[in-house]
Amino acid sequence: MTAAASKAKDRAPLRLAGATRGEIVRALAEIGAPERELNMRASQFWHWIYHRGAREFSAMRNIARPLLDKLSERCTLARPEIVTEQVSADGTRKWLLRMPPAHPLDRGAEIECVYIPESDRGTLCVSSQVGCTLNCAFCHTGTMALVRNLTAAEIVGQVLVARDRLGDFPGGVAPADGLVPSGEGARAVSNVVFMGMGEPLYNLDAVRDAIAILTDGDGLSLSKRRITVSTSGVVPEMARLGAECGTMLAVSLHATNNALRDELVPLNRKYPIDTLLQACRDYPGASNARRITFEYVMLKRVNDSAADAKALVRLLKGLPAKINLIPFNPWPGSSFECSDWETIERFSEIVFNAGYASPVRTPRGRDILAACGQLKSESEKLRARARLMLEESLAVGQD
Ligand code: SAH
Ligand code: SF4
Numbered sequence: 001m002t003a004a005a006s007k008a009k010d011r012a013p014l015r016l017a018g019a020t021r022g023e024i025v026r027a028l029a030e031i032g033a034p035e036r037e038l039n040m041r042a043s044q045f046w047h048w049i050y051h052r053g054a055r056e057f058s059a060m061r062n063i064a065r066p067l068l069d070k071l072s073e074r075c076t077l078a079r080p081e082i083v084t085e086q087v088s089a090d091g092t093r094k095w096l097l098r099m100p101p102a103h104p105l106d107r108g109a110e111i112e113c114v115y116i117p118e119s120d121r122g123t124l125c126v127s128s129q130v131g132c133t134l135n136c137a138f139c140h141t142g143t144m145a146l147v148r149n150l151t152a153a154e155i156v157g158q159v160l161v162a163r164d165r166l167g168d169f170p171g172g173v174a175p176a177d178g179l180v181p182s183g184e185g186a187r188a189v190s191n192v193v194f195m196g197m198g199e200p201l202y203n204l205d206a207v208r209d210a211i212a213i214l215t216d217g218d219g220l221s222l223s224k225r226r227i228t229v230s231t232s233g234v235v236p237e238m239a240r241l242g243a244e245c246g247t248m249l250a251v252s253l254h255a256t257n258n259a260l261r262d263e264l265v266p267l268n269r270k271y272p273i274d275t276l277l278q279a280c281r282d283y284p285g286a287s288n289a290r291r292i293t294f295e296y297v298m299l300k301r302v303n304d305s306a307a308d309a310k311a312l313v314r315l316l317k318g319l320p321a322k323i324n325l326i327p328f329n330p331w332p333g334s335s336f337e338c339s340d341w342e343t344i345e346r347f348s349e350i351v352f353n354a355g356y357a358s359p360v361r362t363p364r365g366r367d368i369l370a371a372c373g374q375l376k377s378e379s380e381k382l383r384a385r386a387r388l389m390l391e392e393s394l395a396v397g398q399d
Contacts (some may be wrong), residue, residue, distance in 0.1 A: 013034040015100065016049060016154025017160055018038040020209055024049075031070045041067070043218070049077065050219025053160070053169025067171070079164065080157040083110065087266040091117045091179035097161060099154050109148060111197055111201035113158040115166070116140045121226075122166070126158045126220050128207055129198025134232055136252075136265050137296060140331040141197045144301055148196070159214060162189055191226040195250070201234035201241060211245045214255035218366070224248075230295065235271040242284035249283055249326070251276065255303050258310035273315070291320045298339040298347065299328050315355075323351050325360045 014027045024042045044063055065150050065208055080097040087093050092117040101108040102161040114125040131144030132142040166188035192214060199205045205230065214222045228239060230250035242251065249335040253276075253311040253373045254271035255261035268276075280292050294316060298304050312323065325348055328338040339347070348360055 007122050011100075013078075014074060015078065015153055016045065016075050017055075017077045017079050018151075019049075019155040019214070020152065020213060021046060023153075027071070031067075031074050041128060042093060046216070047218055049215065050213070050315065051170075051221075053163060054174065055079075055087060055164070072215060076234060078163050080154065081108075081396055082161060082165070085165070085178065087177065091163075095161065095165070097158065099150070099157070108152070109146075109154075111158075113149065113152075113162065114199065115162055117179060117188070119181075119227060121190045122188045123193055124162050124189045125161060125193050126155055127196035127198050127393050128155060128200040128203050132198050133202065134199055134265075134267055136232060136254075137335050138299060138328060138334065140334070143245045143333075144197075147198075149203040149206060151214065152206045156213050156220075157208035159220065161190060161222075165235075188220075191228075192222060193227075193250075194229045199232055200229050200331050201237040203206045203230045204237050204240060204244075204276055208241075209246060209370050217263075224291070228293065230293075232265050232267050233271050234267070235275050236280040238283060242286075248290065248293070249280070249286070251280060252297075253294045254297050254299075254316050255313075256308060261331050262304060264299075276320065277315070280321075286320050288320045291322045293322045295324045295326055296326050297326045300337040300339045300343070302336065302345050304339040305346055306350060309347045311394060313351060313354040313356070323356045327349075329358065 016024060016027060019027070021042055024045050024394075025038050028038050028041050028045075029035070039379050045060070048060045052059075054060055055077050057068045057075075057077065060068060077273040078100060080099050082146065083096040083098050085093060085095050087115050095113050097111055097113055099109045099111065106203075109130040111127040111130055113127060116123045116125065127150065129147060129149050131147040132139070132141045133147050135142040147388070163169055164172070165175070166172070174188065189282075192361075194207065211224075211227060211229075214220050214227065215224050224246045225248060227245075228248040231238065231241075232252045238249070241247070252265060253273075254264050255268075256273075258268060258272045261273060280286065283292060286292050294312075296303070296312065316323070325344060327344060328336055330336070330338065344360055346351060347362075
């Protein structure tokens, strides 16, 4: 085999599941599809990949066989691989997903993705990064050693896997355990929240491209109002999120004064509460009909007094806000405790009396460590470090 042929053989396949329209056009051009057909063909593939959920090129019945054959030599429709699936007694599912390796020595990143069925919706909580650089004091994800951004395809891949698994594409079959919403017109995945691992605003380009794919009317067709991006307060990126994505915003507030927020959410030292709330006031599209959600984790004797509740109400005055009280979810080694139920009720009553709906988010999937802030994939520190070193040495080798 010539060097060039062996290089071509070793080339990683182009991944079309999760690809943007531009990437699909480029793949078609690369296999020699006629230039004048590129856009039309890309639309056909788009429909098969995102509307029909095709997992094999052979299923694409209205596309000529020779084109499909060429495409399948160079491209793949593979999704992230499900390493484990855990199903909670309440129907919450947590998947550990392995992302396809980017090069022959890459083992591929592992991330977690959680599905939460409710009577009127099914919410998929997706990750935007492997790990998180921000180290919030109460969050398990922040303790992960390895951090890297996910690509747009890897973010969209989480939705594709969930829809495959839940039988949510045309002709799909729901799992037999009866824990997935069904019935006329029911969509298993109706909502997506960026509340898994990672800080979405530190990976905004990929998050934006993923949202464009998820909301495309010829494909997955999710409504922008049913997608929520949660940030710990990356102030300089918030306007761009509103302008370029137009999705709902959630802000992880958790404290009403800078001294405490500096401790709980260290990013506060860079972007303190007043700058964060100003960015919320300026958030494009925020209105009483499209309120910003403020997340507030209930930590025993830390931020849960009646005075804290009153301070919260004062702080948010005039903002189109919803307040989401999250009972703290403990994880092995965490030093916080969840507030008592009576304390949460008293807190929520003060907030409610001030005119805010303040649903207390019922902890879901606690038995499988799938609740907020409990996510941490199995990648161990050593393995992560070894992989980083390998990747670095490969990068050097390519110079
Ligand atoms: N990084 C983003 C999004 C992911 S975290 C952010 O921080 O907003 C999603 C939500 O879970 C955030 O509000 C986060 O503060 C909260 N959270 C993290 N750890 C938690 C825990 N152990 N118990 C309850 N909520 C937690
Ligand atoms: Fe990162 Fe969000 Fe966890 Fe903070 S709460 S460490 S920003 S994932």
